[in-house]
Amino acid sequence: MIRIENLWYRYSSDENWVLKNINFSLNDGEIALLIGPNGSGKTTLAKAAVGILSSFYGGEIKGKIFVDSVNVLEKPEEAFKYVGYVGEDPEVQLVTLTVKDEIMFGPSNLGLPLKEAFERAHWALNVVGSLKLMDRVIFELSGGEMQRVAIASILALKPRVLILDEPSAFIEAPLVRKLCGELRKIADKEGITIILIEHKLDHTLKIADKLIILRDGETVFQRNIEEQSFKEILKYQFQEHTGEHISRGVIKRKSFSSKAIVKLQNVWYRYPRSQKYSLKNISLNIAKGAKLGILGPNGSGKSTLIKIIAGILKPSKGYVTKYSNLKVGYVPQNPTLSFTRPTPYDEVYETAKNMGVKEPKAATWKILKLLGLERYSKKPVLHLSFGYRRRLSLASALVGKPDIVLLDEPTAYLDFEGKIVLANILNNIAEQLSTTLVIASHDTWFISEVCDEVVLLYDGEIKFVGETSGLLKKPFLESFGIEKPFNEEGHY
Numbered sequence: 126m127i128r129i130e131n132l133w134y135r136y137s138s139d140e141n142w143v144l145k146n147i148n149f150s151l152n153d154g155e156i157a158l159l160i161g162p163n164g165s166g167k168t169t170l171a172k173a174a175v176g177i178l179s180s181f182y183g184g185e186i187k188g189k190i191f192v193d194s195v196n197v198l199e200k201p202e203e204a205f206k207y208v209g210y211v212g213e214d215p216e217v218q219l220v221t222l223t224v225k226d227e228i229m230f231g232p233s234n235l236g237l238p239l240k241e242a243f244e245r246a247h248w249a250l251n252v253v254g255s256l257k258l259m260d261r262v263i264f265e266l267s268g269g270e271m272q273r274v275a276i277a278s279i280l281a282l283k284p285r286v287l288i289l290d291e292p293s294a295f296i297e298a299p300l301v302r303k304l305c306g307e308l309r310k311i312a313d314k315e316g317i318t319i320i321l322i323e324h325k326l327d328h329t330l331k332i333a334d335k336l337i338i339l340r341d342g343e344t345v346f347q348r349n350i351e352e353q354s355f356k357e358i359l360k361y362q363f364q365e366h367t368g369e370h371i372s373r374g375v376i377k378r379k380s381f382s383s384k385a386i387v388k389l390q391n392v393w394y395r396y397p398r399s400q401k402y403s404l405k406n407i408s409l410n411i412a413k414g415a416k417l418g419i420l421g422p423n424g425s426g427k428s429t430l431i432k433i434i435a436g437i438l439k440p441s442k443g444y445v446t447k448y449s450n451l452k453v454g455y456v457p458q459n460p461t462l463s464f465t466r467p468t469p470y471d472e473v474y475e476t477a478k479n480m481g482v483k484e485p486k487a488a489t490w491k492i493l494k495l496l497g498l499e500r501y502s503k504k505p506v507l508h509l510s511f512g513y514r515r516r517l518s519l520a521s522a523l524v525g526k527p528d529i530v531l532l533d534e535p536t537a538y539l540d541f542e543g544k545i546v547l548a549n550i551l552n553n554i555a556e557q558l559s560t561t562l563v564i565a566s567h568d569t570w571f572i573s574e575v576c577d578e579v580v581l582l583y584d585g586e587i588k589f590v591g592e593t594s595g596l597l598k599k600p601f602l603e604s605f606g607i608e609k610p611f612n613e614e615g616h617y
Contacts, residue, residue, distance in 0.1 A: 127151050127174065127208075127286050127318055132188035134173060138505050139184075143169050145342045147188070151335065153285075153316040156309065158329050158350075160322070161339035162540045163512030167322045168213060170339070171288045174320070175210040176201030182508070192286055209284030213291050213511040213538060215275030216268070216459055224250075224258045224266075224274050231282045242281075249277035252307040254300050265396050265403075268458045268534060269295035269423030269567075276304075283315065290322045291511070293329075294537040295458070297422045297567040298608035301325070305332045324540045386451060386529060386561060387411040387434055392443035394429055403429045405585040407443070411529070411563060416555055418576030418593060419565040422606030425582040427565035428458055431533045434563060451529065454522030458533040460514045461507075463521070469493060469509070470502040473520050480525030492520045495550065511538040519547070523554065529561040530554075536568045548574045569609060573597055581605060 132147040144166050151157050161167055172178050174190055176197040190197050197204040212218065221227045228246035229239075237245070250256045253273040258266070266274065272295045279287065293301040309332040312319050323329045330336075330350065338346035387410075394404040404426050411417055411434070419427050432438040433445060435455045457463055466472040473492060477485035493499045496516045501509060509517065515538060522530055530551075536544050552575060554560045566572055572579060572593060579596050581589035583605045589596055596602065597609055 126153050126191075126193055127320075128189075128191040129170075129174070130189040130191075132170070132173060132186075132190065134169060134178060134186045135184055136505075136508050137183040137185075138508060143342050144173065147344055149335075149337055149344065149347055151318045151320070153318055154312045155334045156312050156319045156321065156332055157335045157337055158321050158323060158326075158333035159337045159339065160324065160326070163538070163543055164510045165339040166342040167339055168290055168510060169342075171210060171212075171290050171320070171322060173198070174204075174286070174288060175208050176204030207285045208288065209279035209282050209286070210288045211272075211275050211279050211290060211292065213294070214459060214461060215272045218275045218278070219263050219271060222263060224255075224261050224263065227263060227274055228278045228281050231278055235282070245281040245283070246277070249280040250274075252280055252304070252311070253277045254303045262398070265399055267295075267424045267428060268537075269297065269300075272296055273300070273304075273423075280311075284317065286318045286320070288320045288322070291324070291538050292321065293323065293325050295423065295534060295567075297606050298328070299603070299606055300423070302328045305329055308332060324538075384413050385410040386413045386448040388444075388446040389433070390444045390446070392433060392440045392445065394426075394433060394438060395441045402441070403585050404433065404440075407433075407587060409580065409587070409590070411561060413448075413528075413561055414555065414559045415578060416551075416562045416576045417564070418572035418579040419563065419582060420567065420569065420572055420579055420596070420607055421565075421582035422567060424584075425606075426585040427567075427582055428533050429585075430582065431455075431531050431563065431565045435531050448528070452525060452527040454525065454527035454530040456515075456518045456522045456530070456532040456535055458537070460518035461511075463518060464506050464514075467505060468503050469498050469506060469517050469520070472506065472517060473524050476521040477524045482525055485524075488524055492524045496520050497546065512540060512543055515539060516543070516547075519550075526558065527560065529563065532562070532564045532566075534566055534568075535564060536566060536571045544568075544571055547571075551575050567607065569597065569607060581607070 128150040129147055132144055133142055134144040135142045159167055179186055180201060192207040195203050219227055221230055225246060228249055229242045232242035232245045250259055253276050255273045258270060276292055305328045308319055311317055321329050333350050336348060336350055389407050389409045392404055392407040393402050395402045419430060421427050433440060435453055464472055466475055474485055474489040477488050482488045493502055498516055498520060551562055555562055564576060576593050579593045580587055581596060
């Protein structure tokens, strides 16, 4: 059980309240879906419930948060006994070398016998559909695999309250569907209260008992799910998945130069100390002005391929040839790790200067405004929501006007409005500047809206290369762990 009463919070760097008079309660075994636009206060609310806001971020907090009978704002050191939390950045929660050690770490620290700790690890990995990862090394995992391991590591603790912040951000739809079903079973069987913070509603709405919508730090909607239809719920949020909204303002360009600016020839890649190749015999030409999508499930090699193209990784075998003086912009899967300056303005301005941009100050303000970051220009980077951090990473990549932009899971943590904005921006820079785009994602809607061509990766191998529209019509798509995008009726 969790009960939040009259909760207010503001960061020490901001005079505005980020949370404003939040009130709600959940009983044992209930699942709440907490949604709202980027920057609405969802993650801040989650961190308050875990008892880490004041100790990590300072600021001013008012109100009460009870988990069972404990007020975690008064006794934050007690929160870990009751509340399990998987944050937006699962990578920073992983502290051991192997998956098995990671998931057994928590139960072992609770004093459980080794056999019981292993049984919990086995059970938790099964819940997230990842038993095959048990003996893997953490640093070899994809972002989606890390996310599943982070969730399993908290599940193994069997907390009274479980808070998952964007659990589907890097996970493909079939596994999200399985995870949601398992969470419903756990809530019913174990009596665990679950709060899901999400932008994707298609699977999460089906298992939730209650819906809570935040906007600008306030609760604007709070009801039991069965009281509202799907369309009525979307009206309170941001018209997600309606056909007229999806197509608004998106520009697509079908023609591009046949001149290749990047060529991959028989590329293989294997990570150090790994016995398995992550990429196998990849041959690919990327033309100037192309908009290329790389689709594939978790662990298929998408991020590795992006890093090979960027020059971050060198092939174990094979060759990569690039057009001379090619300027590359790279947006990593985890944007936080790439930031070196305290504020968005400083981050983009320093990048512009280092790239030799003329009038870097003007260029910085222009790109911040384009990406909706102007109002956050002087805010500490680590106080931004993950969705806005992703926008900031893109701003740094674009400010130098690169010839090719490589984006790794760019829609993770973005609300649907953010996806619309990003699709428009990318299509416009491709149209106006002939910028080449390469986008690695499992978001079929986004790939279909931006990319003309697509590569389907599975187990490190190319299974399809061709027009995006052609792939999305293929009957075999779901057999590779990829679901088709929403149509006008909001269904697959």
